[in-house]
Amino acid sequence: MKKLLFLTQQRVCCLLAFYIGILLNLPIFLRRFHQLRYDALLSTGIEIVAAFALVLFTTLLASLAGRLLFRILISLLVVGSVAASYYMIFFNVDIGYGIIAAVMTTDSMDLSKESIGWNFGLWLVLVSLLPLLILWLAPLPEAVLHRRNGGAMLRRAGVMVAAGLCCWLPLKVMGKHQDSLDRQHNRMMASYGGVVAGTYSPSNWLSGMGLLAYSSWSQAEDSRKLFDPAAHFTYTPPKDVNDLYVVFVIGESARRDHMGVYGYARDNTPNLDKEPNLAALQGYSCDTSTKLSLRCMFVREGGASEAPERTLKEMNVFSVLKKQGFSSELFAMQSEAWFYNKALADDYALRETIQSEKRNVGKPIDDMALVSELKDSLDRHPQGKHLVILHTKGSHYLYTERYPRAFARYQPECMGIDDNCSTQQMVNSYDNSLLYTDHVLEQVFNQLRNRNAIVFYASDHGESISKNMHFHGTPRNVAPMAQRSVPIMVWASDKFLAHPDHAAAFAQLKMLAKDKTPVFHEKLFDSILGCAGFTSPNGGINELRNWCHVKQ
Known part of the structure; x- marks a missing residue:
């Protein structure tokens, strides 16, 4: 003493x-x-x-x-x-x-x-x-x-x-x-x-604790300031909702005109090409940078302002699913915590948290880590009625950092930020990153083939590529089409399509894909709910903006 x-x-x-x-x-x-x-x-x-x-x-x-x-x-x-x-x-x-x-x-x-x-x-x-x-x-x-x-x-x-x-x-x-x-x-x-x-x-x-406090504050702020569709509209779930899995994969900087599944000369989507239950839609982004697109992608029409800063006015579609009784988890190779909070996920992990896990120690940032997180998430929720959001690193520059050497199919590549790279080298690296995206998506589908599941994929924006240059974020009213032309895809499991209503709705998607009908980020809110089988008797889903709406 x-x-x-x-x-x-x-x-x-x-x-x-x-x-x-x-x-x-x-x-x-x-x-x-x-x-x-x-x-x-x-x-x-x-x-x-x-x-x-x-x-x-x-x-x-x-x-x-x-x-x-x-x-x-x-x-x-x-x-x-x-x-x-x-x-x-x-x-x-x-x-x-x-x-x-x-x-x-x-x-x-x-x-x-x-x-x-x-x-x-x-x-x-x-x-x-x-x-x-x-x-x-x-x-x-x-x-x-x-x-x-x-x-x-x-x-x-x-x-x-x-x-x-x-x-x-x-x-x-x-x-x-x-x-x-x-x-x-x-x-x-x-x-x-x-x-x-x-x-x-x-x-x-x-x-x-700090992230939880911020999340709680953010959600409390949202409940006071943002219009909540779940509180103002009635949503009727599909009959199979109790064993339903909904997965949304957010892509990064992907252009559909550089993907084989959309007719690109290079076959850099060999797995997507052979997926019978895939609808590859002609997508257009609502904005040209990650933060701005995340503000306008998942809300109803008018849910984000048209001003350059895209101020949020409403809660997003993921919060609606959460309030319909879905459990939800989010895993990200990026760090847009403000957006993840607004999804009201039960749990989310950023890339630093994911990379600190034992299985990922010492490994580069790799979107395949999200597949492991998805598998664990599905195992934790074996009964269904579960939502998983995966935010990928995708084709974010430097493109050669987005894929393992086994996927370096197109040569020569642009190997470093300080290198003087030709347009062709930049394109080769970019196309290789999309080849890896094809592999990652295939692994996502593989986790869900034996479940009642529907998967959405949409890139946040495109990318302009030229000699030693990569661009996005150009003001959307003057942005080149390369920054707005994005892949939007919907995949469904055989078990999901065994339900006649889902099969009819998915046929609508396949028709849109076949006819190359333009689809837009701004319609994701209504289409995610509609394609998952939800209806709303009082306007919670705008059927004119629902890609899966079956006309009677």
Whole structure:
């Protein structure tokens, strides 16, 4: 006990940083060391320093709040980190938004004994005991904010700045190092700092809490500001809704005039070509950049403003399905969190979270990781009435980073951002990326062939390609057709088409495809619901905008 008298607040912070940042993460450091494929020793060492520095910075920041509040906040940090470490160490659980959302929204009485039992309780008490004793028994001073304590305050500020730099700077340097390796090996990895933050405690569960708070705030804002079709219209589900799966794949920078299934000279869609249950429609995007298109793709007519910024006015079609009783999950190789929140998904994972999973450690960003997430999602929801949204990296520049070497069919390629590439090299790489998209979509369909399922695919916008240049985002009123001409496809399983109503609706899609009838992003809202079999007696679906509407 006497030794505790010699513990200053900064020393307490250092001890807690060592305990939380290093000791609790020790098995994770060892596991990641064995999983890393490049610079494992250097990366692990840097991540140990960053983990310690992050907790030190956090505890020093909390110490400015005063003795009592400091102890309360850091006690929560300790308990949260110990709880997270139990599942990370013994169950290999990746802590992120989904886990945090499940914990925060599930009644504790419903949690299974396998998840929270005596072992967990014993771990929580024993592993939390030492840091909590140090925290509450050490005679800490009040916050040193008074001007007479200016020297102490400056010292503390100096240590905080140093801790912040020790966390940020090594990760920044490793991120730069990873970028250089990416260029050398023609690959693209997820953000180094983002993956590290999603791998270790407490950054993983703190970021998950932050994302949950943002999501809750965003949804609360939407409920007050955005028109909600589900609250104003009646939607009648199809008879087979209870075992129905709806999957939407959001493409990136894909042009239909560069896809074999649309008549392109190169056969870069060999799998799509032979799919009998596929309708490849002549799509046109509502805008020319990802963020703007995501605003106008999935809402009703007029649900996004015509202004350049495309301000949202209404909730999207995914929120409607959610309010019709669908469970929903979203997995993304991009980071449009604002959009994912508006889908009201039960769970979503961004690329950094996905890439920090054990099976993806050390691997480049690859859309095939989304197929694995889809498979797991379907396994978690074997009964159906489930929605999955996959946001791909698709054909985003640099195109050669979007596909493995096995798909480098068209040569020569544009291999680097700094290379002086001809138009043909750019096109070759772009066409190879679409060849890989064909493979990814085929794997998506394979997960659903034996289920009652319908899959939609639509690219967010197209791409202008010329010598050493790639463009999209041109104002839509003057954008070239290459930036607006996109693939929109609908695929259905045999089980889905066994229902006469679905078969008749899908025949309408096939007719649109055969006649090369133009279809538009702006009609996705009505068509997703209509093609899935929903009806609305009071105008919730505009049948004139429903591609699957069967005229009586």
